[in-house]
Every structure is written in C-alpha cells, then in structure tokens.
Amino acid sequence: xxxQGPLLFCSLVLVLSFAHCHGAKPSAIFSRRxxxxxxxxxxxxxxxxxxxxxxxxxxxxxxxxxxxxxxxEKISDGSTGNVAIDFYHxxxxxIKLLKFIGMDAMRFSxxxxxxxxxxxxxxxxxxxGVKFYNNVINELLxxxxxxxxxxxxxxxxxxxxDEYGGFLSRKIVDDYRDYVDFCFKQFGxxxxxxxxxxxxxxxxxxxxxxxxYAPGRCSNYSGTCASGNSATEPYIVAHNLLLSHAAGVKLxxxxxxxxxxxxxxxxxxxxxxxxxxxxxxxxxxxRSLVGHRLPKFSPLESEMLKGSIDFLGINYYTxxxxxxxxxxxxxMELSWSVDGRLNLTRMATANNASVPxxxxxxxxxxxxxxxxxxxxxxxxxxxxxNVKGYFVWSFLDDFEWDSGFxxxxxxxxxxxxxGLKRYLKHSAYWFKKFLHK
Numbered sequence: 085x086x087x088q089g090p091l092l093f094c095s096l097v098l099v100l101s102f103a104h105c106h107g108a109k110p111s112a113i114f115s116r117r118x119x120x121x122x123x124x125x126x127x128x129x130x131x132x133x134x135x136x137x138x139x140x141x142x143x144x145x146x147x148x149x150x151x152x153x154x155x156x157e158k159i160s161d162g163s164t165g166n167v168a169i170d171f172y173h174x175x176x177x178x179i180k181l182l183k184f185i186g187m188d189a190m191r192f193s194x195x196x197x198x199x200x201x202x203x204x205x206x207x208x209x210x211x212x213g214v215k216f217y218n219n220v221i222n223e224l225l226x227x228x229x230x231x232x233x234x235x236x237x238x239x240x241x242x243x244x245x246d247e248y249g250g251f252l253s254r255k256i257v258d259d260y261r262d263y264v265d266f267c268f269k270q271f272g273x274x275x276x277x278x279x280x281x282x283x284x285x286x287x288x289x290x291x292x293x294x295x296x297y298a299p300g301r302c303s304n305y306s307g308t309c310a311s312g313n314s315a316t317e318p319y320i321v322a323h324n325l326l327l328s329h330a331a332g333v334k335l336x337x338x339x340x341x342x343x344x345x346x347x348x349x350x351x352x353x354x355x356x357x358x359x360x361x362x363x364x365x366x367x368x369x370x371r372s373l374v375g376h377r378l379p380k381f382s383p384l385e386s387e388m389l390k391g392s393i394d395f396l397g398i399n400y401y402t403x404x405x406x407x408x409x410x411x412x413x414x415x416m417e418l419s420w421s422v423d424g425r426l427n428l429t430r431m432a433t434a435n436n437a438s439v440p441x442x443x444x445x446x447x448x449x450x451x452x453x454x455x456x457x458x459x460x461x462x463x464x465x466x467x468x469x470n471v472k473g474y475f476v477w478s479f480l481d482d483f484e485w486d487s488g489f490x491x492x493x494x495x496x497x498x499x500x501x502x503g504l505k506r507y508l509k510h511s512a513y514w515f516k517k518f519l520h521k
Contacts, residue, residue: 114462115518115519123472124473125515126229126475127185127190127191127495128191128476128477129191130237130282131192132168133168133484134168134171134482135171135195135198136165138167142212143198144210144241144243145197147242149164151299152166158308159485161489163489168482169504177506178480178496179227181508183227184516185495185516185519186520188230189230190229192231192233192234193237193282194235194267197239197240197242198210199213200263200266201213203241203244205263217270221274225372230276230277231275232277232475233271233275233278234282235278237282238282240299251325252320254324256324257324264278268335276372280328281325289318292321294314303315352369355367355369361391362390365381444509447510450509454514455514458518480496480498481493481494481496495508496509497509
C-alpha cells in the first residue's frame with residue numbers, strides 16, 4: 085500500500101450512525117473487490133490488552149499494571165491485564181488465525197516498559213522484550229501479514245510516572261523521542277507503518293479528567309482520585325502528547341526516512357544478488373514491496389545459494405542518490421502529470437461493536453455492523469475520500485480497560501474459563517468470505 089507518510093497521529097475511530105449501518109443492504113457481490121487495489125484490511129490489538137506476561141521476560145511495570153493492582157474497584161469485574169489473553173505465549177497461534185480469516189495486516193502496540201523497563205535506553209534494554217517483538221514481526225511477515233505498529237497505547241512505564249509525573253512533565257517529550265528512536269532502529273527494517281499515539285483524547289480525558297483510566301488522576305471533589313486537577317492537567321497532558329508526537333515524526337523524517345530510501349535502493353540493486361548468495365533469500369525490503377512478483381527459492385535452492393561466494397568484485401563508475409517518493413517511479417518521459425491524491429490519507433484503525441456474551445459466537449449483529457460500515461466506506465472512496473485501510477477492533481476478545489473482561493469486541497471468542505481457548509465467531513467467517521481473493 086502506498087501512503088503519503090508512514091506515521092499516523094492516532095487511531096481514527098469511525099463515528100457513524102449505527103442504526104443507519106444496520107439498515108444497509110449491500111449487494112450479494114459486495115466484497116474485497118469493491119475496494120481499490122492495495123486497500124488494507126486488518127485487525128487491531130494493544131500490548132496491555134493482549135499480551136499478559138506482566139511480570140515475565142524482564143518487563144518493567146507500566147501505569148496500567150499499577151493502576152489495576154491498586155484500584156480493582158475501578159475495573160468492572162476487578163480484573164487485571166496480568167494474563168490478559170496471553171498473546172505473549174500464543175502469538176503464533178493467533179497470527180495463523182488472522183491469516184486464516186484473510187486479513188492483510190495486524191495492528192499491535194509495543195509495550196514501552198517491556199523493551200525499556202526503566203523507560204530509558206540508559207536504564208537498560210530488555211533483550212527478551214526486543215526478541216518478543218522481533219518474533220511477532222517476523223511471524224506476521226512469514227504469514228504474509230503487514231505489521232502496523234503503535235508506539236504508545238496508554239501503558240507508560242511506571243518508572244517515568246514516578247520520577248516526574250509522565251505526560252504532566254515536558255521531560256516526557258525527550259524520553260518518548262528516545263524510545264521511538266530505539267524502536268525505529270530495532271524494528272524499522274521490517275516495519276513500514278508506524279502509529280505514534282493511540283487515541284490521545286481518550287488517554288487524556290479518562291486518565292486526567294475523570295480518573296477512571298491509568299494513571300487515575302482527577303480533582304478530589306469527585307472522591308475517586310487521591311490526586312490530580314481536572315481543570316488544568318488535561319491541558320498540560322494534551323500539550324505534551326502533541327509535542328511527543330511531533331518529536332517522533334520529526335526524528336523519523338530526518339533520520340529514518342532518508343535511510344529507508346537508501347536501504348531500498350541498495351536492496352533493489354546490490355541486495356537483489358548479494359542477499360541470496362549470503363542468506364539464501366531476497367532482501368525483506370524486496371519481499372514486502374514486490375510481493376508475489378518475486379519468485380521463491382525452495383529450501384534446497386536456498387541452502388545451495390547460502391555462502392556461494394568467495395570474493396566480491398565491484399566495478400565503480402559513479403554515484404546514485406536516493407530519496408523517498410510516495411508515488412510510483414515512471415520511467416517514461418511525459419510532458420504532463422496529474423497527482424489526484426488528497427493531502428490527508430485516512431486509515432480507519434479501529435472500529436467495532438460489543439454484543440451480549442450469550443449472542444457472541446453467533447454475532448450476526450457485529451457482522452451487520454461491519455458490513456454496513458464497509459459498504460458506506462466503499463461508497464465514500466468512490467466519491468473521492470482518500471481512505472487506505474480498515475482495521476477491526478478487535479481481532480480477539482480482550483481486557484477492555486475499565487470494563488475488564490465484561491465486553492467482547494473480538495472477531496474471535498476467547499474462553500476465559502477454559503485455558504483462553506480461541507473460537508472464531510460468525511463475524512470472522514463473514515470476513516473470511518468477504519476477503520476471499
């Protein structure tokens with residue numbers, strides 16, 4: 085998918101009339117083919133809601149770990165995300181399910197405190213955490229799924245909250261920039277789509293105005309918060325969220341977008357031949373960008389290629405310079421060109437409805453919800469609205485913040501009483517049929 089930029093400010097939630105969508109009656113042939121080529125269909129998740137393993141693998145505490153432990157009364161069922169739905173141990177199984185449905189991508193978030201327990205690189209890198217996200221990314225790519233990575237989905241390291249109040253301090257901007265710099269370095273060779281902040285308004289409003297989300301701050305007149313100021317703190321937090329977002333984007337554009345351009349140029353010239361004879365396969369850049377057009381080596385061919393070089397001779401004549409372009413390269417010299425793109429590319433990164441548990445496996449209401457939204461979305465695209473993708477919230481049932489496990493948004497049912505076993509719902513099978521190529 086071509087986008088005007090790899091960074092999205094936040095998760096865009098479509099706010100449409102449910103009753104209107106419920107009454108939508110798209111034709112029987114309504115399917116993936118009703119959308120433009122390259123349109124991305126995916127499902128979304130977040131670290132605290134999915135991973136579990138809160139005290140495993142060297143992870144540091146996040147504000148949500150602390151909040152749910154200290155204030156079970158603020159969670160509908162008194163639960164925590166300590167285990168969540170155990171994506172940390174079940175990611176391979178879950179990714180295969182997502183591939184079975186026919187999705188193109190998975191949106192997931194990186195737990196800041198899992199990779200940097202103290203919140204800073206200087207405080208030590210958790211290699212187990214980095215390995216976990218490398219494994220998730222590699223597993224997605226191996227199954228033909230694009231990783232869309234959210235850098236901050238509300239689970240701030242508790243260490244930074246304790247030290248200076250997290251997003252209440254201007255210091256967070258520098259620490260956020262260093263954290264995303266670390267992520268770009270570690271994962272940017274394979275991740276091409278980054279989301280800086282998930283729903284900053286929700287994080288701010290419920291965390292600092294009502295106090296019902298971590299870090300649980302609000303004015304004491306409500307009687308539910310030990311500290312905070314609902315009249316002033318939300319404005320400070322919003323300000324620092326905006327500055328953090330801008331700092332991350334500036335860093336990426338100045339340091340990594342140029343690198344990506346040169347890396348792609350090298351991979352499509354030298355790497356095309358050198359990577360296979362060194363590692364037995366084409367560069368990941370080529371695999372992700374060229375896709376099915378690139379032939380595959382058999383295991384025997386791959387082994388034959390590996391190390392099949394004793395020396396490399398380079399004929400040097402001149403230099404080539406590379407820069408990032410958001411449009412396809414045109415090798416023809418034309419005296420005119422038209423760029424009909426809008427200035428803003430939209431990505432619907434989370435959309436869904438919760439239904440009663442007793443109806444959940446046969447969730448025809450959720451199916452109707454998505455079918456209606458997709459129908460009107462396809463009409464909007466045909467009328468010129470620049471939307472590039474649609475991500476379902478959520479891929480699986482999960483821990484839903486202050487609602488705990490009482491709401492089920494997933495395409496997949498998670499049996500919380502039977503080893504977190506997964507079952508695909510009616511809506512998942514509808515998507516499988518809808519997405520069939």
